[in-house]
Amino acid sequence: TEIYPLSLHDALPIFQGSDSALRIDFQLVDTATRTNVWSDHVQRERGDPTLVADEAARGIARVLAIEIDRLGALRVRAKPNSELTLRELVGRGYLALHRGSTRENLSDAMTSFDEALRRDPHYQPALLAVARVHIIAAMNFVDLDFSPDLGKAEQLLNASLAKSPNSISALYSLALLQKYRRQYQASMRSLQRCLELNPSFLPAQGQIGNILTRMGQPQKGLEQILQTIRVATPNDPTIGIWYLFAAEAELELGHDRAALDWALRANAVTPGSPLVQAWLASIYTAI
Numbered sequence: 674t675e676i677y678p679l680s681l682h683d684a685l686p687i688f689q690g691s692d693s694a695l696r697i698d699f700q701l702v703d704t705a706t707r708t709n710v711w712s713d714h715v716q717r718e719r720g721d722p723t724l725v726a727d728e729a730a731r732g733i734a735r736v737l738a739i740e741i742d743r744l745g746a747l748r749v750r751a752k753p754n755s756e757l758t759l760r761e762l763v764g765r766g767y768l769a770l771h772r773g774s775t776r777e778n779l780s781d782a783m784t785s786f787d788e789a790l791r792r793d794p795h796y797q798p799a800l801l802a803v804a805r806v807h808i809i810a811a812m813n814f815v816d817l818d819f820s821p822d823l824g825k826a827e828q829l830l831n832a833s834l835a836k837s838p839n840s841i842s843a844l845y846s847l848a849l850l851q852k853y854r855r856q857y858q859a860s861m862r863s864l865q866r867c868l869e870l871n872p873s874f875l876p877a878q879g880q881i882g883n884i885l886t887r888m889g890q891p892q893k894g895l896e897q898i899l900q901t902i903r904v905a906t907p908n909d910p911t912i913g914i915w916y917l918f919a920a921e922a923e924l925e926l927g928h929d930r931a932a933l934d935w936a937l938r939a940n941a942v943t944p945g946s947p948l949v950q951a952w953l954a955s956i957y958t959a960i
Contacts, residue, residue, distance in 0.1 A: 699733055701740060710744065734873035736906045743768065754788045762789040763798045770805070771910035773943040774813040779806055783817070797833060798842075804829045805846045812853050814947040823850060841867050845877060857884050875901050876911050883918040891925035898922060913942035917952055929960045 700712040742764065754762060766785035772778045783806055789799035804826035811821040827850060833843040848863035861884055867877035882897030898918045905912060920935035933956050939949045 697733070699737075701737065701744075731873040731875070731904050735875050735904075736909065738873070739771075739910065743771075754785065759789045759793060759796050759799065762786070763796075763802055766799075766802055770809070773910075773913065773946060774809050774815060774948065775943075775945045776815050776817060777945075779810055779815055779817060782806055800829050801833055801840075801842050801846065805842075805849075808846055808849050808853065812849060812948070814951060816947075823853075826850060839870055841870055841874060844870075845874075848877070848880065852880065852884060855887075857888050860884055875905050875909065876914075878904075879911065879915045879918060882915075883921065886918070886922045886925055891922045895919060895922035895926070913939045913946070913949070916942065917949060920952060920956065924956060924959065929956065932956050933960065 698712065700709050702708070703710050750765065750768075752761075757765065762785045766782040766789075769778050769781035769785065783803070786799050786802045786806065789796055790803070793799075807821040807823060807826045809815070810817050811823060826846070830843050830847045830850070833840055834847065837843065844863050844867050848860045848867065851857075851860035851863060861881060864877040864881050864884070867874050868881075879898055879901040882894045882901060885891075885894030885897060887894075898915055902912065902915050902919070905915070916935050916939035920932045920939065923929075923932035923935060933953075936949065936953050936956050940946070940953060943949055
């Protein structure tokens with residue numbers, strides 16, 4: 674996201690394998706002190722070597738991008754807003770968004786984004802971030818102190834893309850808005866463009882799976898969603914949404930109990946989400 678350029682760029686993979694599985698451990702190392710500041714792993718079933726390598730690479734790239742941003746935001750977390758730069762304010766806001774689509778998190782994010790815009794009303798990253806909050810609030814049934822202005826959000830996104838056609842942030846927000854308006858073909862094109870620009874941008878891959886479900890292809894959509902979950906690490910901030918997408922696909926396939934299982938997983942990861950609660954009520958009704 675280019676919010677925090679850090680000096681933490683050494684990813685050291687360690688490969689361990691058995692006849693049935695391959696585990697890759699990797700570490701993020703501070704190049705100044707050579708200390709290990711964070712580590713994780715991905716595990717894959719052995720199979721087509723090319724497929725395993727591709728999935729592992731996308732998974733590692735995704736989690737490294739998340740963790741570098743998180744570490745950067747945590748470094749300034751204790752500072753008051755008055756001491757933060759515009760870039761740091763936007764970073765703090767996105768950290769709140771990553772905690773889940775609840776009223777508290779979206780309100781915290783808006784506080785940071787509003788402060789950035791108070792200092793510079795034309796600061797593009799903050800304008801895009803505000804547009805994202807408006808869209809997420811509408812999509813997730815989150816009741817904030819303001820009514821989402823999706824018309825203004827669309828204008829901001831189109832203006833941004835006119836200047837920077839390859840902005841993944843703007844493209845992804847536009848895809849979410851198009852999906853909300855049931856413009857599924859347009860949303861699919863926007864999401865596919867995100868993946869062309871960054872194949873490890875798993876949120877776009879998961880959204881494509883959900884759109885396939887809503888376009889009448891739930892089996893194909895479920896396969897895409899499960900692949901996204903398999904590639905990601907369990908602590909990915911978007912994992913709860915993918916669980917919910919899997920629940921929706923299973924419900925469309927008539928697998929009510931499987932849908933309930935996925936929705937309960939989503940609820941465990943994102944407690945308090947109005948959208949998850951609505952889906953749980955729907956699935957219980959179906960059962």
